[in-house]
Amino acid sequence: IITLLGVCSELLFNIVSISRTGVIIFDVLSLLLLMMIMFRKKLYIIYKRNISAKINIIFAISLFIIGIWQLYLVLTISGFSKWDPGNIILQAMEKKQWAGEEYFSYYPNTYFLMLLEHVIWYLIGKPNIEVLTIVLNILNYLLIDSGIYTLYRVSKKYINLVVAKTAALLSIIFIGISPWGCLTYSDPLAFSLSIFSISLLLSLRFSTTNRKYMYSVLIGFLMVIDYLIKPSLVILFIAAIIVTLPLLKKLIKSERLSIIIIAMTVMASYGCYLAYRNNNSFVTFDSSKSFSMTHFADMGIKNNGGYSQEDTVRDMQILDSKERQRADIQDWVTEFNRKGLTGYQVFLIKKQILNTSDASFAWGNDGEPFIRPYCKSNFAKLSRKLFIPKYNSALKAINDILWIITLIFMLFSLCAKDWITLLLKYVVLGFALFLLLFEGGRSRYLIQFLPYVFLLSGIGFYKLQKMLDERIKLV
Numbered sequence: 473i474i475t476l477l478g479v480c481s482e483l484l485f486n487i488v489s490i491s492r493t494g495v496i497i498f499d500v501l502s503l504l505l506l507m508m509i510m511f512r513k514k515l516y517i518i519y520k521r522n523i524s525a526k527i528n529i530i531f532a533i534s535l536f537i538i539g540i541w542q543l544y545l546v547l548t549i550s551g552f553s554k555w556d557p558g559n560i561i562l563q564a565m566e567k568k569q570w571a572g573e574e575y576f577s578y579y580p581n582t583y584f585l586m587l588l589e590h591v592i593w594y595l596i597g598k599p600n601i602e603v604l605t606i607v608l609n610i611l612n613y614l615l616i617d618s619g620i621y622t623l624y625r626v627s628k629k630y631i632n633l634v635v636a637k638t639a640a641l642l643s644i645i646f647i648g649i650s651p652w653g654c655l656t657y658s659d660p661l662a663f664s665l666s667i668f669s670i671s672l673l674l675s676l677r678f679s680t681t682n683r684k685y686m687y688s689v690l691i692g693f694l695m696v697i698d699y700l701i702k703p704s705l706v707i708l709f710i711a712a713i714i715v716t717l718p719l720l721k722k723l724i725k726s727e728r729l730s731i732i733i734i735a736m737t738v739m740a741s742y743g744c745y746l747a748y749r750n751n752n753s754f755v756t757f758d759s760s761k762s763f764s765m766t767h768f769a770d771m772g773i774k775n776n777g778g779y780s781q782e783d784t785v786r787d788m789q790i791l792d793s794k795e796r797q798r799a800d801i802q803d804w805v806t807e808f809n810r811k812g813l814t815g816y817q818v819f820l821i822k823k824q825i826l827n828t829s830d831a832s833f834a835w836g837n838d839g840e841p842f843i844r845p846y847c848k849s850n851f852a853k854l855s856r857k858l859f860i861p862k863y864n865s866a867l868k869a870i871n872d873i874l875w876i877i878t879l880i881f882m883l884f885s886l887c888a889k890d891w892i893t894l895l896l897k898y899v900v901l902g903f904a905l906f907l908l909l910f911e912g913g914r915s916r917y918l919i920q921f922l923p924y925v926f927l928l929s930g931i932g933f934y935k936l937q938k939m940l941d942e943r944i945k946l947v
Contacts (some may be wrong), residue, residue, distance in 0.1 A: 474821055476879050478829030483872035486865050493857055494866030501870065541649055542613040548852035549654040549859060550605045551845040555838060556582055557657040564589035565601060577761040578788065583749060584700035585658050602846045605656055612653040612660045619664035620648055623923055626671040627930065630678060631892060634937065638930030642878055646922060651835060651859045662702045662920035669694055669708050670923065681726045688730040692737020696745065702920055704906050711898035715891060760793050766800035768910040773807045777823040778913030820908050827907045830915040831875035836862030837914065882925065884932035893931055899924045
């Protein structure tokens with residue numbers, strides 16, 4: 473409800489600040505929507521007559537158009553981003569980056585992504601930064617597309633077709649045709665990893681004995697990759713444990729063995745990774761300098777709950793890790809006492825809105841500037857008007873409307889209590905709490921758990937359809 477109120481206020485602001493180009497876009501789309509409503513009966517008759525024969529053609533054309541659009545965005549928006557994306561890609565190319573040699577010691581979760589980019593850079597012949605960026609962004613969209621397809625297949629198999637179509641459509645609208653695939657960072661990758669993770673979990677939960685062990689090994693590997701890309705992605709697996717706890721006594725031998733296999737795979741694969749990371753000659757790594765969770769919790773209670781340069785510099789100057797942790801805890805307690813219990817609640821309400829209300833997911837709000845496109849020709853005119861430096865206000869308003877609809881549908885999933893829906897609820901709740909307690913303040917962090925929101929929205933839409941059908945029957 474807090475999120476819905478926040479999005480509504482965001483929508484009003486975007487409508488008021490709409491540009492002339494935005495007004496034209498908004499008018500055209502509104503006119504198209506009005507025509508669809510006016511001629512809905514005729515359109516439905518045409519649809520019913522032709523859809524069965526032409527569904528494959530329509531589907532193929534739609535995929536082709538989406539693919540062309542994604543390629544256009546890659547070629548026109550791909551550029552250099554400051555902060556973490558810039559540091560990572562420069563280090564991956566063995567170039568000097570401004571954050572210094574100790575950057576990966578302070579932020580160990582960025583090392584694995586840099587390693588992946590370094591391997592890709594090496595395999596494609598060590599190109600310049602423009603070529604590497606475009607290649608990485610093409611891979612981003614390929615992962616996003618394969619993730620959306622996986623989401624559709626898995627939700628169709630384990631839930632129903634209505635949920636599958638809804639989740640896939642929302643994924644395409646908010647991520648598939650958005651510019652987020654043009655960022656060489658962990659956000660688009662995390663979106664796909666969330667889908668692959670829920671896919672494997674559901675496959676394990678409902679698979680036969682013969683396949684359980686294979687899925688267990690894959691889940692173990694994927695858990696490690698999730699953690700190394702974004703530690704918060706493991707919230708899914710924590711939620712799975714919570715939902716499964718009441719069933720522990722009923723677990724059969726093969727299911728208990730699956731849990732053991734997962735744990736062993738995680739320990740073995742993560743142990744191998746740590747051994748490599750701590751002994752590599754590529755990047756000097758000092759684990760005593762890495763920021764603990766208390767550092768991010770300390771930032772998460774101040775100002776808007778986002779990144780704090782002041783806290784980061786202070787912690788860098790404290791060499792002893794235990795002393796640094798004590799300083800973070802003391803600072804958190806001081807800030808909490810200053811706010812008081814009621815003040816902290818008000819702060820959390822404000823932070824929840826900042827975490828979830830922006831349907832563009834804070835595109836263009838970070839990076840000074842967020843992105844500097846390499847393409848300078850008129851070919852990029854459309855994408856620049858829409859996305860550079862930020863979302864066009866009309867497009868943002870449309871996204872806000874769609875985000876409001878998504879959240880309203882999600883509310884109708886409240887009464888569902890099956891295992892899958894409970895798992896999704898715990899995941900969304902867990903992510904929301906994580907962003908409230910630790911560094912947040914930007915809706916960009918939403919991207920990593922959008923698949924779970926879209927699935928819940930699909931389930932809510934399905935429940936709403938059933939409710940309306942029952943009402944019609946009663947009448």
